[in-house]
Amino acid sequence: MALILITVMVILAAGPTWSSPSIIQMRPEKKTLLAADDLYCSSWRFTVETNDAGAWTRVPVRCVDFVKEYITGDLYASELEAVTTNAAEYARAIRISGDGRDAWVFDIDETLLSNVPYYAVNGFGSKIFDEPSFNEWVELAEAPAIAPGLRLYNELQELGFTIFLLTGRGEYQRHATERNLMYAGFSNWGKLILRGKSDEGTLASVFKSEKRKEIEDAGYIIHGSSGDQWSDLMGFAVARRSYKLPNPLYYIA
Numbered sequence: 001m002a003l004i005l006i007t008v009m010v011i012l013a014a015g016p017t018w019s020s021p022s023i024i025q026m027r028p029e030k031k032t033l034l035a036a037d038d039l040y041c042s043s044w045r046f047t048v049e050t051n052d053a054g055a056w057t058r059v060p061v062r063c064v065d066f067v068k069e070y071i072t073g074d075l076y077a078s079e080l081e082a083v084t085t086n087a088a089e090y091a092r093a094i095r096i097s098g099d100g101r102d103a104w105v106f107d108i109d110e111t112l113l114s115n116v117p118y119y120a121v122n123g124f125g126s127k128i129f130d131e132p133s134f135n136e137w138v139e140l141a142e143a144p145a146i147a148p149g150l151r152l153y154n155e156l157q158e159l160g161f162t163i164f165l166l167t168g169r170g171e172y173q174r175h176a177t178e179r180n181l182m183y184a185g186f187s188n189w190g191k192l193i194l195r196g197k198s199d200e201g202t203l204a205s206v207f208k209s210e211k212r213k214e215i216e217d218a219g220y221i222i223h224g225s226s227g228d229q230w231s232d233l234m235g236f237a238v239a240r241r242s243y244k245l246p247n248p249l250y251y252i253a
């Protein structure tokens with residue numbers, strides 16, 4: 001009995017392994033990594049992408065540098081690539097009818113064309129959206145292609161899909177939008193659908209659902225849809241598969 005008691009006391013005196021110096025040395029390093037605004041902002045971005053953040057109006061002040069780093073760095077490019085790779089794999093597995101009725105719907109801004117050059121000189125989403133200055137940027141027709149988007153676009157055409165471009169841009173921006181798309185390397189789309197006069201004031205999610213319904217009613221099967229906003233993808237007449245691209249710069253209902 002005495003021997004057992006001594007043995008237990010020796011074990012307790014030695015202490016459990018989690019108090020070993022090597023573990024303690026790791027703690028300050030871990031704390032440094034997690035204590036920064038990065039943790040908050042990374043979680044904020046998660047809620048944005050999952051549509052849990054609701055109708056947010058601007059990037060939180062403490063996250064502006066985070067968003068700048070993200071959107072101009074490798075992670076954004078990698079995530080665009082990852083989503084696009086999934087979409088392409090899905091598209092390749094579809095048996096195309098050959099009658100031109102197999103459709104794919106793309107949003108334009110932050111899906112095929114990048115407005116990062118505009119947001120880079122307008123606070124990376126930290127300011128309330130300024131329509132006049134954004135429209136001036138649209139008229140320049142200089143938005144670069146989102147590279148994985150262009151690659152998916154071209155592959156879908158080779159596979160035989162009919163491409164619909166469905167954008168919240170106004171009908172009055174048709175010419176600039178067409179010019180920009182061609183400047184960025186896009187061609188041969190089936191139809192470019194913009195907001196007409198009668199669509200003004202309609203929520204993007206409703207406007208885009210109505211247009212998808214028209215596409216379906218015209219006899220097309222919308223196999224896939226790509227967009228950076230949930231309002232590009234949700235509602236009614238939804239595509240069989242929807243591909244949400246990342247966008248922590250702005251939110252459209």
Ligand SMILES: [Mg+2]
Pocket residue numbers: 107108109110111227228229
């Ligand atoms: Mg968009």
